[in-house]
Amino acid sequence: MNIRETAFLLILASGASACSASVVDLGATFISTSNEPGVVAVVHERVEKLIVDDERLYWIGTHVPSVAGNVWLLHSCLKLNCATTLVTYDAQSNDVGRNFSVSSGQIYWYRSDVGELLSCPIAGCDGAPRSLAPELVHQRTGLTGVMIDQAGFDDEYFYYPIGFALLNRLPLLEPGPHQLLAQSLSAIQSIAIQGAYAYWVAKDQIENKQQLLRARKGGASGVETITSDLNVSLYRGFGFTTDESSLYWTNNTLAGSISRCPLAGCPDDSAVLLSPLRAPQNLLIDGMRLYYEHEVEAYDYALSSCALPACVASALLQEHLDAPSVLALDDRYLYVATTEQDISPNNTNEDTIARIRRLPKLNPESP
Amino acid sequence: MSRLASSVITFFWLLGCSTKAVELDQAPPFASVPTTGDDPALVLSEEPTSVWVDERRLYWVAGGKLQSCRTTDCARSLLDYPSSVRGEDNVVTAVVAGGHVYWTSRNTIYSCPTEGCDPKPLTVTQDPALQPPPFAHGEYVYWSSDFDIYRCRAVGCSGAPDVVASNSLAQALAFDEARAYWSDGVRVMSAPVDGSAPPEIAGFDQLGAFTGDLAVGGGYLYVSDNLHIFRCPLANCDASPPTLLVTASGSGPLTQITLDGSTLYWDDADTLRSCRLPACTDPRAIATLRQGTSVGDKLFAIDTNDIYWLEPPGVGSPTIRRMAK
Numbered sequence: 001m002n003i004r005e006t007a008f009l010l011i012l013a014s015g016a017s018a019c020s021a022s023v024v025d026l027g028a029t030f031i032s033t034s035n036e037p038g039v040v041a042v043v044h045e046r047v048e049k050l051i052v053d054d055e056r057l058y059w060i061g062t063h064v065p066s067v068a069g070n071v072w073l074l075h076s077c078l079k080l081n082c083a084t085t086l087v088t089y090d091a092q093s094n095d096v097g098r099n100f101s102v103s104s105g106q107i108y109w110y111r112s113d114v115g116e117l118l119s120c121p122i123a124g125c126d127g128a129p130r131s132l133a134p135e136l137v138h139q140r141t142g143l144t145g146v147m148i149d150q151a152g153f154d155d156e157y158f159y160y161p162i163g164f165a166l167l168n169r170l171p172l173l174e175p176g177p178h179q180l181l182a183q184s185l186s187a188i189q190s191i192a193i194q195g196a197y198a199y200w201v202a203k204d205q206i207e208n209k210q211q212l213l214r215a216r217k218g219g220a221s222g223v224e225t226i227t228s229d230l231n232v233s234l235y236r237g238f239g240f241t242t243d244e245s246s247l248y249w250t251n252n253t254l255a256g257s258i259s260r261c262p263l264a265g266c267p268d269d270s271a272v273l274l275s276p277l278r279a280p281q282n283l284l285i286d287g288m289r290l291y292y293e294h295e296v297e298a299y300d301y302a303l304s305s306c307a308l309p310a311c312v313a314s315a316l317l318q319e320h321l322d323a324p325s326v327l328a329l330d331d332r333y334l335y336v337a338t339t340e341q342d343i344s345p346n347n348t349n350e351d352t353i354a355r356i357r358r359l360p361k362l363n364p365e366s367p
Numbered sequence: 368m369s370r371l372a373s374s375v376i377t378f379f380w381l382l383g384c385s386t387k388a389v390e391l392d393q394a395p396p397f398a399s400v401p402t403t404g405d406d407p408a409l410v411l412s413e414e415p416t417s418v419w420v421d422e423r424r425l426y427w428v429a430g431g432k433l434q435s436c437r438t439t440d441c442a443r444s445l446l447d448y449p450s451s452v453r454g455e456d457n458v459v460t461a462v463v464a465g466g467h468v469y470w471t472s473r474n475t476i477y478s479c480p481t482e483g484c485d486p487k488p489l490t491v492t493q494d495p496a497l498q499p500p501p502f503a504h505g506e507y508v509y510w511s512s513d514f515d516i517y518r519c520r521a522v523g524c525s526g527a528p529d530v531v532a533s534n535s536l537a538q539a540l541a542f543d544e545a546r547a548y549w550s551d552g553v554r555v556m557s558a559p560v561d562g563s564a565p566p567e568i569a570g571f572d573q574l575g576a577f578t579g580d581l582a583v584g585g586g587y588l589y590v591s592d593n594l595h596i597f598r599c600p601l602a603n604c605d606a607s608p609p610t611l612l613v614t615a616s617g618s619g620p621l622t623q624i625t626l627d628g629s630t631l632y633w634d635d636a637d638t639l640r641s642c643r644l645p646a647c648t649d650p651r652a653i654a655t656l657r658q659g660t661s662v663g664d665k666l667f668a669i670d671t672n673d674i675y676w677l678e679p680p681g682v683g684s685p686t687i688r689r690m691a692k
Contacts, residue, residue, distance in 0.1 A: 254515070
């Protein structure tokens, strides 16, 4: 990284706190093309999450070693010409609230350092990002900088303050007051939005067991308990998805598993599809094909898949993922980010390089 | 020895009650130290927090570093175990079994042969949910994570670790040949050491909540509820009320229950005590111990011939003392 880029990142990091971020070109040395088959772009970042839509690829990543504290950068590029179409929406100095969403031509993200929900057109921020919910967190908790998890979907934003039992909903197209969607019996540990429901994991303090719960996104129903047969570690990402008949989740422990229940809920124990599986995390379904990310060994993540309904596992599709949630699907391809570097916390000095790759999807309708 | 000579650790050998400090390179063999209750074994430059011993070596953690030496020739056999692959982190706690020493640092369990790393430690596992301390039995290291009790071989796990018990948390863990026993804060559970069968209640289901220690030996299970030490036969522990062996001299806690043949040792609020089994009617104070600072600190250790313990700070230089059993 040259001096110009380093200085720019510092300015970006400080300017971002005043919500003055704009479209940014980090320069050709930050992102480059590759002759390697399937490589969309080579970036000098640790890529943490990928999203893809019809035209663009979006990701959030951080530089290692950091040049201005822990600066997280939110980017996109055109899928067909990534290296020359880079857009950077924002940099945030916290390493929490890494989640972001893309919907209806807008990209949404949460600035955990100032407690603000922001958006820009996907083509880039023309000036400062739009502030949708200033001081989102303080209004609920009286605290600033509280970590939240979030799941943006269908132009609504769902969030819970860490340590609280309140699941909240915020319409995005016509921002207004926050709505309390559901009140859990104990602190919410993770949420996911699928179909008509918001799902979350909380701990039943009396039984000392976790529960998977859900409520309709519109808030028109009570809270349903789906199952108590799950083990979701707060130290790793929680994978959750649904298809027409079932819901699937990752028990993300070291000797973990992927489990399934009918959408209506589990009558007894859930069905274990794959076990033991080391720290399974992100899940995506494509027809009858379930993709899952998991650890091969510590801090070495891989992508595998299985054919539903039996979930007969394939060989590893991709090794050395950059993070356990770097997987996106479009009509034709899988997108992942990979690295040959040590991504454990032990490696703090090596200049980060990741490859964003496009892989042919497996046939979604056959094993 | 050049590495030792450059070490920041000042390592002295004290003979008898004299304060004759001897440089490590010139120290006499460990076996030449008279073994009376007043004899210091090792004087270190930093306060040790735990001590262990096996058939050949004495191990200790001091200043975030794990070291060992042979009990018969300590001065000439000092070993440093690198705290991590990078060697920059602090050792939190350690355990020794089956020819390997294991330790934790930054949510990682490392291992080395007891006779030294070659040259870097092996990463057995990295678990962000690791609940120290680890435990060891045979060629395996055991630990509690946020939901399960796991084990890996000393050479590390390939993929997922073995699950010894699901939905279980071990505050203390003990072993016999076939089974692992642990206290979960309410009762004592057990399962095959390889997790090949579901956990069962081993006993003390009626004791009420406790957070104490446990030990297994001679067909009996020994459990502390912090104020008492009880015993029951492993075969039918809950068939009759457990036998009360020891009551704390004060408000407790009673920790680090250790069996050595027919002698029971324990830490009674920083006093090392022992009694003869089975009756345990003759408890006696052996030494004043350093106060533990972390869960899993081992303040004394016992081998075939000797008892080793951490002397309380403030008396003089940080010292591990030794006396004949």
